[in-house]
Amino acid sequence: MSMYQTFFENQSKMMGLxxxxxxxxxxxxxxxxxxxxxxxxxxYAANNVVYLMLLGSVFSIVLAGNILLKEExxxxxxxxxxxxxxxxxxxxxxxxxxxxxxxLLNMVCSLIGFLLIELVKEAPFRSQAFWILTLYTxxxxxxxxxxxxxxxxxxxxxxxxxxxxxxLVLIFYFVHxxxxxxxxxxxxxxxxxFKYVDMNVLSARYQLNSWSLLFFVGxxxxxxxxxxxxxxxxxIYV
Numbered sequence: 001m002s003m004y005q006t007f008f009e010n011q012s013k014m015m016g017l018x019x020x021x022x023x024x025x026x027x028x029x030x031x032x033x034x035x036x037x038x039x040x041x042x043x044y045a046a047n048n049v050v051y052l053m054l055l056g057s058v059f060s061i062v063l064a065g066n067i068l069l070k071e072e073x074x075x076x077x078x079x080x081x082x083x084x085x086x087x088x089x090x091x092x093x094x095x096x097x098x099x100x101x102x103x104l105l106n107m108v109c110s111l112i113g114f115l116l117i118e119l120v121k122e123a124p125f126r127s128q129a130f131w132i133l134t135l136y137t138x139x140x141x142x143x144x145x146x147x148x149x150x151x152x153x154x155x156x157x158x159x160x161x162x163x164x165x166x167x168l169v170l171i172f173y174f175v176h177x178x179x180x181x182x183x184x185x186x187x188x189x190x191x192x193x194f195k196y197v198d199m200n201v202l203s204a205r206y207q208l209n210s211w212s213l214l215f216f217v218g219x220x221x222x223x224x225x226x227x228x229x230x231x232x233x234x235x236i237y238v
């Protein structure tokens with residue numbers, strides 16, 4: 001965000017440089033309209049895609065995907081399961097840790113982002129749009145955490161699945177980006193959770209879409225429910 005004032009003050013030169021960048025490269029960074037970068041909120045949103053949405057989702061899915069499995073591949077499952085704890089207590093305590101960490105990550109980063117926007121802004125911005133984007137980001141991270149948890153319960157023999165989980169998030173993001181660049185692949189975008197995040201923060205009508213909210217909450221709860229059912233019946237190898 002510290003680059004914004006330099007970008008704004010030298011906008012004619014910067015826009016000239018941006019015109020040399022391939023459209024696909026801009027789309028990959030979440031920039032659909034270069035002029036949006038002249039707005040402090042548009043500038044923040046373009047960076048938010050990479051840092052909180054993409055990397056935040058990677059953090060979320062890796063954390064959730066390994067939190068149950070690590071008891072097996074670190075050979076501590078036998079000790080844990082001999083404690084006076086039910087599988088439900090183990091599952092939901094670990095689930096709480098995952099979602100608390102994701103929530104704290106998003107809140108700390110968003111609060112810092114909001115303060116930085118206030119420091120570098122050249123004109124007023126809609127704070128409501130900022131917090132809606134923050135909620136979208138949090139819901140996206142929650143969904144990937146649920147997906148990671150679900151995948152971990154499908155693994156028969158415990159082993160780290162970090163590389164696979166990171167690759168999965170990157171594939172979803174690539175599919176979303178491809179659907180925006182290539183018209184013929186537009187329908188593929190609906191397969192990616194990133195599709196359901198509204199990035200049009202500069203629109204006067206920007207608000208939380210009820211269908212997107214239903215998608216994120218519904219699939220997150222579905223993944224958690226399936227994970228709990230599978231973990232409760234899973235053979236734990238010690």
